[in-house]
Every structure is written in C-alpha cells, then in structure tokens.
Amino acid sequence: MNIRWSKCYMSFHFIATTISLLFVARLLQATDILTPSQVLRDGDTIISSGGDVALGFFSPGKSNNRYVGIWYNKIKVQTVIWVANRETPLTNTSGMFKLIERGFLAVIDGSNRVVWSTNSSETVQNPVAQLLDTGNLVVKDANDPNPENFLWQSFEHPTDHFLAGMKLGWNFITRREVYLSSWKSYDDPSTGDYTIHCDPSGYPQLTIKKGDALQLRTGPWNGVGFSGVPNGRKNTIYSFEVVMNENETYYHYELLNHSVISRYTLNESGGGQRWTWVDDTQGWVIYLTSPIDSCDTYGFCGVHGSCDIVNSPLCGCLDRFMPEDPIGWQRTDWSKGCVRRTPLNCSKGDVFLKYSGLKLPDTRGSRFNVSMNLEECGAFCLKNCSCTAYASLDIRNGGSGCLLWFGELVDIRVVSQGEDIYIRMASSEINSKGMKHKLILILALIGGMILLGLCLMLYFKKRKKTNQLAGRARSLSLTNKKDECHDREVELPLFDLNSLTEATDNFSLRNKIGEGGFGPVYKGLLEGGKEIAVKCLSQTSLQGVDEFKNEVSCIAKLQHRNLVRLLGCCSHGEENMLVYEYMTNKSLDLILFDPLKSSLLDWPKRFHIINGIARGLMYLHQDSYLRIIHRDLKASNILLDSDMNPKISDFGLARIFGGNETGANTNRVVGTYGYMSPEYTIEGIFSVKSDVFSFGVLVLEIISGKKNRGFLHRDHQLNLLGHAWMLYKEGRSLELMGSYPGISLCLSKILRSIQIGLLCVQQYPEDRPSMSSVVLMLGNEGVLPEAKQPGFFTERDALKPDTSVSSNVASSTNEVSITLLGPR
Ligand SMILES: *[C@@H]1O[C@H](CO)[C@@H](O)[C@H](O)[C@H]1NC(C)=O
Ligand SMILES: *[C@@H]1O[C@H](CO)[C@@H](O)[C@H](O)[C@H]1NC(C)=O
Ligand SMILES: *[C@@H]1O[C@H](CO)[C@@H](O)[C@H](O)[C@H]1NC(C)=O
Numbered sequence: 001m002n003i004r005w006s007k008c009y010m011s012f013h014f015i016a017t018t019i020s021l022l023f024v025a026r027l028l029q030a031t032d033i034l035t036p037s038q039v040l041r042d043g044d045t046i047i048s049s050g051g052d053v054a055l056g057f058f059s060p061g062k063s064n065n066r067y068v069g070i071w072y073n074k075i076k077v078q079t080v081i082w083v084a085n086r087e088t089p090l091t092n093t094s095g096m097f098k099l100i101e102r103g104f105l106a107v108i109d110g111s112n113r114v115v116w117s118t119n120s121s122e123t124v125q126n127p128v129a130q131l132l133d134t135g136n137l138v139v140k141d142a143n144d145p146n147p148e149n150f151l152w153q154s155f156e157h158p159t160d161h162f163l164a165g166m167k168l169g170w171n172f173i174t175r176r177e178v179y180l181s182s183w184k185s186y187d188d189p190s191t192g193d194y195t196i197h198c199d200p201s202g203y204p205q206l207t208i209k210k211g212d213a214l215q216l217r218t219g220p221w222n223g224v225g226f227s228g229v230p231n232g233r234k235n236t237i238y239s240f241e242v243v244m245n246e247n248e249t250y251y252h253y254e255l256l257n258h259s260v261i262s263r264y265t266l267n268e269s270g271g272g273q274r275w276t277w278v279d280d281t282q283g284w285v286i287y288l289t290s291p292i293d294s295c296d297t298y299g300f301c302g303v304h305g306s307c308d309i310v311n312s313p314l315c316g317c318l319d320r321f322m323p324e325d326p327i328g329w330q331r332t333d334w335s336k337g338c339v340r341r342t343p344l345n346c347s348k349g350d351v352f353l354k355y356s357g358l359k360l361p362d363t364r365g366s367r368f369n370v371s372m373n374l375e376e377c378g379a380f381c382l383k384n385c386s387c388t389a390y391a392s393l394d395i396r397n398g399g400s401g402c403l404l405w406f407g408e409l410v411d412i413r414v415v416s417q418g419e420d421i422y423i424r425m426a427s428s429e430i431n432s433k434g435m436k437h438k439l440i441l442i443l444a445l446i447g448g449m450i451l452l453g454l455c456l457m458l459y460f461k462k463r464k465k466t467n468q469l470a471g472r473a474r475s476l477s478l479t480n481k482k483d484e485c486h487d488r489e490v491e492l493p494l495f496d497l498n499s500l501t502e503a504t505d506n507f508s509l510r511n512k513i514g515e516g517g518f519g520p521v522y523k524g525l526l527e528g529g530k531e532i533a534v535k536c537l538s539q540t541s542l543q544g545v546d547e548f549k550n551e552v553s554c555i556a557k558l559q560h561r562n563l564v565r566l567l568g569c570c571s572h573g574e575e576n577m578l579v580y581e582y583m584t585n586k587s588l589d590l591i592l593f594d595p596l597k598s599s600l601l602d603w604p605k606r607f608h609i610i611n612g613i614a615r616g617l618m619y620l621h622q623d624s625y626l627r628i629i630h631r632d633l634k635a636s637n638i639l640l641d642s643d644m645n646p647k648i649s650d651f652g653l654a655r656i657f658g659g660n661e662t663g664a665n666t667n668r669v670v671g672t673y674g675y676m677s678p679e680y681t682i683e684g685i686f687s688v689k690s691d692v693f694s695f696g697v698l699v700l701e702i703i704s705g706k707k708n709r710g711f712l713h714r715d716h717q718l719n720l721l722g723h724a725w726m727l728y729k730e731g732r733s734l735e736l737m738g739s740y741p742g743i744s745l746c747l748s749k750i751l752r753s754i755q756i757g758l759l760c761v762q763q764y765p766e767d768r769p770s771m772s773s774v775v776l777m778l779g780n781e782g783v784l785p786e787a788k789q790p791g792f793f794t795e796r797d798a799l800k801p802d803t804s805v806s807s808n809v810a811s812s813t814n815e816v817s818i819t820l821l822g823p824r
Contacts, residue, residue, distance in 0.1 A: 034099055034129040035142075042066060042093040047073055052133040053081070057095060061187035065089035068097045068107050068116075069189075070135055070154070072261060075277055077284070081135050081161040081263060082154050085116035086189040103127035103139055103151050120152040127151065134165045159189065162196075162264040164238065168206075169198035169250025178250070180266045194270040200249040202366035203393070203403055204242050208270055208290075214298045215270055216291050217411065220363045220403065221251075222419065223394035228359035229290065230417040234683045237262050237276055237287065262287070281717070282794065292764055295413040299362075302337020306358065308414040309766050310773075318355060318412065320429055337410075342426040346385035352378055353425045357418035360391055361409040368393055369402045377402030378422060391421040416687065416766065492556055493568035495579055500524060500534055500570055507536070513586065523582060531582035532567060536575070547652035548576055555651045558624055562616030564639055564649040583647065585640035588702075592635055598705050603742030603750065605644050606702050610753060611778055612646040613638060617695055618771035620648070621688045629655050629686060633694035634675045635701060655686075674709030674719075678791035679765055689765035693791065695774070696760025700724050703754055705738030721761050722793030728758055753778070758787035 032049045034040060045056035054073040057066050058080060068084040084097070085107045094110030102123035107116040124141040131137050137154040140147070155166045160182050162168055170177050182192035194215070199207045206218040206226065219227030221242040237260055240253035255262060261277040274288035290296060294314060295307035301315035302324075308314060315329075317338035323329035324336040344350055372380065374392050381387040386406050393401025409423065503524030504511045511522045519536045526532055537548045555566050570577040588609065591597045613633075620628040630648065637650040653671065671680065677693035680686045697708050700720055708720040718726060727733050733754045737743060743750065756777050762768050767788055769777065777784060 032131050034097075036099045036127060038098065040068075040097040042090075042095050046131050048131045048133040048135075050133040053131060053135045055097075055131050055137060057090075057093070057097075060183075060189055061185075063089075063187040065091060066093060066095055067189060068095075070131070070137060072277075075261065076280055079263075079284070080189070081159075081163060082137070083159045083189040084154075086159055086183075086191065088115040090115065099127055099129055099139070103141075105129055105137075105139060105152070118152045118157075122151050124151065135161075135163045136165065159183070160192075160266050162266075164253055164255045164262070167243075167248070167250035167252050168196070169204070169243075169248065170200050171248045171250075173247050182266045182268050182270065185268050192268050194266055194268075196266045196272060198242070198249065198251045199364060200244075202363040203368045204244060204249050204251070205363050206251060208266065208272060210270055216272075216296050216298055217362060218290070219359045220366075220393075222360075222392075223396045227419055228296070228413065228415055229288075230415050234685070235287070236682070293767065299411045301334045301412070303408040303410050304338040304340075304412075305334055306412045306414060310414075310770060318409075318423070320353065320425060337408075340426070342429045344385075344424060344426050345428075349427050350382065350385075350424050351427050351430050352382070352390070352422040353430065354420055354422050356420050357414055357416075358421060359411075359413045359415045360403070360419055360421055361389070361405060362411045363403065363405075365406060367404045367406070369404075370394075370400075372402035374399055374402070377404070380404070381422075381424070387424065389421055389423045391419060395419060416685075492552065492566070495568050495570040495577075497570055497572040497575060499526070500577060500579070503527075503532065504534055507534075524579075531584075533580040533582045534570075535578045535580065537577065548578070550654065551578065551651040553656075557626070558620075558628075560616055560619040560624070561645065562612045562647055563619065564647040580649075581641075583639035584642040585644060587636045587649075588638040588640060588646065589635035591640070592702060592705060593707060598738065599740055602740055603746050606740075607746075607749065607753065607778075608644065609638070609640070609646045610699055610702055611775075613648065613695065613698060614771060614775050614778055616646070616648040617691060618775050620654075621691065621771050626656050627688075629688055630691050630694075631655060631686060632671050632675075633691055633698065634672050635698060635707075638698070674707070677761075677765065678763060681792075685765075687765060688770065689768045692760045692768045692771060692774070693765075695771070696757045696768070696790075697721065699753060699757035699760065700736070703738075703750065703757065704736050705740070718794055719792070721758075721790040724754060724758060725787070725790050725793055728754065728787065752781075752784065755784050755787055758790060759785065761790040762788045763791035764788075 032046060034046060040046060040056070042057040045054045047054050051073055053070050055068070055070045058069050058071065058078065059066060060080065067086065067089055069080045070082040071078050071080045084105070088107070090107070090109050092110060095115075096108045098106060098108065100106045100114070100117070102125065103120060104123075105118045106114045109115050118139070120139065124143075126142040127139055128142040129137065129139045134155075138150045139152040140150050155163070156176070156178055158166060158168075158178065158180055160180055162180055166178070168178055168180070177197070179198075180196045182194040183189045184192040193210050194208060196206060196208050199205055199217075203220045205220045207214055208216040218229050221227075225240075236256060238253045238255050240251065242251050243249070253264075262275065264272065264274050266272055272288075272290045273286050275284045276287050277283070278285050293309045294300060295309045301307045304318050304321045305315050306318050308316065313332055315332075315334040317323060320341050321338040322341050324339045325333070328334075328336055369377070369380075370393060374390075377390045377392075380402065381390040381404055384406075387404050388407060389405040389409055391403045392399035393403045501507065503526050504522040507520075507522055511524065512520055513523045513533065514521045522534045522536070524532045524534050552566075552569060555563070559565070564583070565581045567579045567581060569579060585591065591601060617630070617633070620630060628651075630651065631653040632650060633648070637648065639647045639649050641647065671694075673681075675694040675697050677686075677690040680690040680693075697720075701708060704720060704724070706720055711718075711720040711723065713723055716723070716726070724733070724736050727735050733751050734747065736754055737750060756769075756774060759777075760768055760774065
C-alpha cells in the first residue's frame with residue numbers, strides 16, 4: 001500500500017517536471033524579443049541580449065498586486081526601473097503581456113480585458129518588441145532597415161528612473177515632454193506627488209515639483225554642470241550634458257564605464273538620488289542626493305535673499321538689500337524676502353554690481369544669447385530698464401554667452417564653486433560707497449607708508465643685532481617655482497652644517513627620532529643646551545625638494561602655540577635641512593596607539609589635545625594672514641611638547657590660498673588614506689573642509705584610541721567612522737571610548753566631543769562645520785546639530801580601483817602619505 005502510493009507520487013512528479021520543462025523550452029526561444037504571436041505570462045521573463053535587464057511580472061514591496069516591469073537582471077536585489085501598468089495593477093497571476101493590433105503593447109487580465117496599452121501614432125504590419133540592455137523597451141517595424149526607428153519606447157514614458165541614454169526634457173516638434181514621476185510609496189508604483197522636469201521656460205534647469213509647486217531646482221546649466229550642484233560636476237561614473245536646439249531641449253547622461261550600474265531616481269518624498277551598485281555585500285550606494293540641505297528648498301530666503309548653510313541664521317539679504325519685513329525676518333520668517341536699500345532709477349542711469357560664489361537665481365522667464373560675451377551682455381542689460389541682472393551662460397574658458405534676468409531674483413544660495421552674477425543697482429548706491437572707498441583707500445595708503453617706514457627701521461636695527469650675535473649667520477632665500485606656495489621669498493635664520501653635525505652627534509642613528517615627510521629627522525643639542533629637531537631632505541627624492549621648499553614658505557611666517565615652530569634652516573651644497581624646536585613627547589600616534597602609554601593619557605589631556613589641534617587648524621584656515629590648507633593632518637603629524645601641548649607639523653603638502661579663495665581642484669591627490677575626505681579622494685577637490693574631515697577622524701581616534709584605517713570589529717565591516725556613526729545612531733556613543741582615566745566625570749563632554757567629531761566627517765563638505773565653529777562648539781554647552789552620515793564609513797570606500805597609488809613618502813608608523821594620479 002505504502003509502496004504503491006509513493007510510486008504514484010513519483011510518476012505524478014515526473015509528469016509535472018516534464019510539463020514545466022516544456023514551458024521553459026518554449027520561453028527560452030523568446031530571448032529578448034516579443035512578436036505578435038508570443039505571449040508573456042506571469043512568471044515568464046524576457047532578458048535583454050547582454051543579460052543586463054529583464055522584463056516580467058512582479059509585486060512591489062509588501063503588495064500582492066501584479067505589475068509588468070523591467071529590472072536589473074545581474075544583481076540580487078530586485079530593482080525595478082520601469083513599470084508598465086503602474087495605475088492599473090492586476091490582482092492575480094493570470095495576466096499576460098503581448099503585442100496587439102499592429103504594434104501596441106498591452107497588459108491583459110485573466111478575462112482578456114486590456115488593462116494597459118501603449119498608443120503610438122503609427123501602426124505597422126510586422127511589429128516586434130525588443131528589450132535593450134540599456135533598459136529601454138522598444139517597439140519597431142521588423143521590416144524597417146533602420147534599427148533605431150522606434151514606434152514606441154519606454155524611455156519616452158519613464159516612471160521614476162532616469163537611466164543612461166534617456167532624454168529628460170522637451171521635444172518641441174511632437175510637443176511631448178519626458179519627465180519622471182515618483183512612486184506613491186515603496187509598495188505602490190502608481191503616480192506619486194513629485195515630478196522632475198527639464199524646464200525650458202528660460203534657460204534650462206532641472207526642477208523637482210510637488211504637484212505644480214516648485215520644490216527644488218538645480219540652477220541653470222553652465223556648460224560644466226548645474227549652477228547649484230557643484231558636487232556632481234566631476235565624477236568617474238557618468239558624463240552629462242544639456243542639449244538645446246530648435247527641435248528639442250533635454251538633459252541626458254552616459255555611463256563612462258558600461259560595466260558600472262548606476263541610476264538616478266526620484267523618490268516618494270521628492271528626493272533625487274543617484275545610486276551606484278557596488279557589490280553583493282554593499283549593494284546600492286547613494287552617490288548624490290538632492291536636496292542636500294534646507295538651502296536647497298526653493299526660495300527658502302525669499303526674493304533677493306541668499307541662503308548660506310554655514311551661517312546661523314541661514315538667510316541673509318544680498319549686499320545692498322534689506323529685509324522687507326524686518327520683524328518677521330528677526331523671527332526667521334523669511335517669506336517676504338528682501339528689498340533694495342535704494343530703489344532703482346533707470347532714468348538716472350543704473351550700474352551693475354558683481355556678486356560671487358552663488359547659485360544663480362531661478363531662470364524661468366530669463367532670456368539668453370549664446371554669442372554675446374559678458375561685456376556685450378552687460379551693455380545689453382543696461383539698455384533695457386526691466387533687465388535686473390546678467391551672468392555668463394557658460395563658465396568654460398573664462399566664460400561666454402549671456403544670461404539675462406527680468407524681474408525679481410529668487411532662490412539664491414551660497415555654493416562652493418558658485419558663480420558670478422551682476423545685479424542692477426541704483427547708481428547712488430555705488431557712488432556714495434565709492435567716495436567712502438576712496439577716502440578709506442587714501443587713509444590706508446598714508447597709514448601703510450608710515451608703517452612701512454617703521455618696519456624698515458626696526459628691521460634694519462634687528463638685522464644688525466642678529467648679524468652681530470650670530471657671527472657667521474647668513475640669510476637664505478628660497479624661491480618656490482611650483483604654484484604650491486606661490487612665489488614667496490622667505491628669510492630664515494641660517495644654521496651652519498658644522499654646528500648641526502655636532503648637535504646631532506654626526507647624524508648618528510642613535511639620534512634619529514623619525515622619518516618626516518621628505519627625509520629622516522634627528523634630535524640635536526645646541527651648544528647653549530637648547531634641544532632641536534633637524535629634518536633632512538633626503539637627496540634621492542625630487543618630489544621632496546618641492547615639499548621641502550613648500551614647508552619652508554608655508555611655515556616660516558606662521559606663529560601659533562599649536563603649530564610646530566621653525567627655528568631656521570641649513571643649506572649646504574646638496575644638503576638641505578630644517579631646524580625645529582624639539583618636542584619631548586614626540587608624535588601623538590606613538591602614545592595614542594600604544595596600549596601601555598595610552599592608558600596614561602586621561603580624558604582631560606585628550607580634550608586638551610583635541611582643543612589645541614582645533615585652534616591650530618583654525619589659525620591656519622582663517623586667522624593667519626595666509627589661508628593655509630594642511631592636506632595631511634593625521635596623528636603622526638601632531639607633535640606633543642613636554643606639557644602635552646599639541647603642535648601641528650609637516651607642512652610639506654600644505655597649500656596657501658589668497659584671502660577669498662576657499663579651495664581648489666587638483667590632479668595630484670596627496671594625503672593619507674583614512675584621513676582624506678571623499679570629495680578630495682574621489683574628485684581631487686580640496687578646501688578647508690577637507691582638513692575639517694581629517695580633524696574629525698583625529699577626534700574620533702583620540703577618543704577611541706583606535707586607528708580609523710585598519711579598524712576591525714567582529715560584528716561588522718565598518719571602519720572607525722562607520723562604527724562611531726552606528727553607535728551614535730543607536731544612542732550607544734559611550735561604547736566608542738577606550739578605557740582611560742577621567743571618563744566618569746566628563747561623560748557629557750565626551751559625548752559632545754564624539755558628536756563634534758561626527759559632524760566634521762559628514763559626507764558633504766558643506767555640512768561640515770568650519771574650524772571656528774568647531775572651536776566654539778568644543779568650548780561651550782549649546783545644542784549641537786544632528787550629525788548626518790559620514791563619508792567613507794566603510795574601509796572599501798576609500799580605495800578606488802581605477803587610481804594608481806604611488807607612495808612617495810614614508811613615516812615611522814607605516815601610515816603612508818600617498819599621491820594619487822588618476823583620470824579625474
Ligand atoms: C569598469 O568597471 C569595472 C567594474 O567596476 C572594472 O573592473 C573595470 O576595470 C572598469 N573599466 C574601466 C575601463 O575603467
Ligand atoms: C528621498 O530622498 C531624500 C533626499 O535624498 C532623502 O532625504 C529621503 O530620506 C528619501 N526618502 C525615502 C523615503 O527614501
Ligand atoms: C526689455 O526686455 C523685455 C523682456 O525681454 C521686453 O519685453 C521689452 O520689450 C524690452 N524693452 C525694451 C525697451 O527693449
């Protein structure tokens with residue numbers, strides 16, 4: 001009985017298997033096309049020829065409804081990039097997808113009703129549908145010799161995904177617009193509240209709308225990118241452009257590497273996000289998002305207001321404008337915006353004033369001319385009394401083209417790499433100011449001359465004295481040819497080789513205390529008993545010469561108690577040396593990461609060190625008369641004197657900036673993995689905010705006693721930043737601390753310091769505080785902003801496979817400053 005039953009079961013199973021195999025065989029022949037004689041049933045799929053994408057029935061999220069859609073075929077997480085019947089789901093699995101009536105695609109339910117179909121204007125005798133590897137589902141005439149001649153294509157009817165090769169924008173001939181619309185929710189692909197458009201009314205810009213209300217705009221296209229999205233301009237993933245001609249205006253992008261999977265989406269709450277697939281463990285990683293912060297909210301500061309995310313309050317009026325409603329403005333109600341201090345008076349002749357570093361105002365209603373230059377543009381704008389502002393259209397090659405605004409200027413913010421705009425002003429505004437300026441200038445000139453005289457007098461006096469004292473001392477001039485620290489002549493006390501040889505016991509190995517940025521460092525004892533550190537430039541490295549000169553010119557004129565002090569230098573034939581004050585306690589890493597020594601470093605000392613570094617860095621960034629970005633801040637570059645005062649050292653990679661510049665872009669990324677910010681590592685963009693990032697890493701290292709790079713945890717793959725962030729989000733920040741004395745008394749201060757560290761390592765440079773805010777935050781008890789996700793919170797992030805790493809600098813701790821020369 002038992003045996004008979006199991007036999008029966010087996011033969012049933014056999015039949016079932018055969019039937020399903022027959023089904024599969026029927027499908028396999030289908031490959032990437034669908035002809036009118038074929039039907040795609042629920043459970044079947046069409047795969048594009050290269051296997052990149054699949055089309056079939058699916059249920060989103062927790063829903064049981066059935067939809068026809070396209071998803072990536074090569075990755076595990078089902079990621080739907082297009083939906084056919086988004087408004088008309090099927091409630092069971094009896095649906096079909098097929099070509100009907102000479103070229104229309106249709107979704108048909110179990111009782112043969114068409115619930116969704118395409119309608120192309122043309123029909124053909126021999127249609128065929130094909131799924132392309134780009135994710136485009138196309139219908140064409142099988143007899144048409146031109147394979148690009150589509151009757152219909154899903155790329156012209158997207159849902160919430162903007163894919164490489166799509167044209168987002170307007171075709172003026174067909175009067176059709178291609179735009180994205182969000183899903184209603186994760187479980188429901190029907191049309192949600194948000195749409196994203198390429199808006200051609202005026203000069204093109206991308207806009208995100210909720211219903212009809214503008215939520216966010218990218219700013220106008222400037223030839224390189226969008227005025228308000230500096231982060232997205234340079235990347236290794238995709239290239240993008242805006243195409244404008246009399247037939248069409250659209251935005252599109254192409255992937256630079258076709259094996260990288262990258263997509264742009266508009267999510268259910270109106271956020272635009274660029275995703276890139278990393279691998280099965282990390283899955284999708286967000287590369288860009290908008291909005292980035294409150295300043296991205298359309299018109300946040302009202303007309304003629306300007307939003308600056310590092311300011312508090314965020315909104316201000318443009319220069320020479322004042323709040324329309326000063327009381328409301330005080331209460332942070334910015335809706336009324338700002339008005340001119342002096343009304344325009346066109347008949348008396350207006351002038352234009354230049355404003356820099358801004359996201360250009362809303363260009364709806366603007367006009368443009370590609371052939372005018374900026375000067376012609378200004379002249380044109382001046383002639384028309386209703387023209388309120390003008391700017392260059394295209395910022396490449398020093399700027400070209402002409403963009404003109406008529407009326408009020410809305411939605412301006414401060415952005416890194418912002419642009420110049422010339423705003424119309426009553427002439428009296430400038431003249432009164434101009435007179436004042438002239439007066440100040442004259443006074444300053446007179447004052448300057450008196451000062452100069454005094455300085456010269458003092459200088460010669462002092463020089464005479466030094467000469468008498470130092471006997472053989474001469475002065476050395478180092479002129480830097482590289483642009484790193486522009487042409488600056490530096491005068492330094494000069495030591496002679498003999499006295500340094502003597503002081504360091506003939507540069508004996510016993511006196512060697514480390515390996516600096518460009519060569520060995522020796523301890524020395526001068527005749528008078530003064531301890532010094534002598535840093536030698538090793539003769540082998542060419543790179544070293546530049547860094548050596550750079551260090552001299554950067555640090556020679558700086559004085560701050562948290563910067564290491566340069567006493568002089570020595571240049572003798574091939575030998576180049578720098579002489580520093582000696583630091584009894586050597587570098588921070590030697591104490592911090594040593595299990596024995598670190599237990600002696602109690603919390604008050606650690607906080608003292610954090611504070612000192614912050615002050616030293618603030619001085620470099622804004623208080624010294626030069627603006628200096630260190631670029632290689634790390635524990636081994638922090639020296640400690642006998643009282644454990646921290647001193648920032650090693651300026652070999654530092655860059656000097658003029659008063660108004662805040663950052664730059666470089667093809668030569670130098671720094672140390674684990675401390676470099678994402679925008680610097682990936683895009684070569686550095687600014688004071690990249691130093692802030694490194695500072696944040698240092699803070700977390702000082703608190704935890706662990707290195708960011710090489711951090712291991714048994715529960716996860718995160719680095720120290722990721723670990724700190726995870727604990728912070730879960731309210732367990734205290735677990736980050738190492739064990740050392742002084743903890744219990746200062747818990748709130750420690751928590752606060754961790755949060756400050758996390759604020760400094762936030763992914764986006766504009767979110768990170770400036771060093772002066774950091775110093776303030778460390779020193780008081782006010783409420784801190786919530787920290788957002790850090791950059792590079794997994795170790796893997798920091799290393800890009802496509803960059804060649806050449807290590808040119810070694811240090812005592814195996815932490816290597818590196819140079820990246822990459823295609824960027
Ligand atoms: C493209 O990306 C793949 C996967 O990330 C990588 O292996 C390959 O080297 C890249 N090709 C180029 C030309 O960059
Ligand atoms: C949508 O995108 C925005 C901006 O990137 C993000 O802040 C928000 O969390 C996202 N919403 C959802 C539901 O994913
Ligand atoms: C000024 O420009 C506006 C907007 O383009 C236009 O309507 C108006 O005719 C122009 N006025 C003059 C005097 O050219």
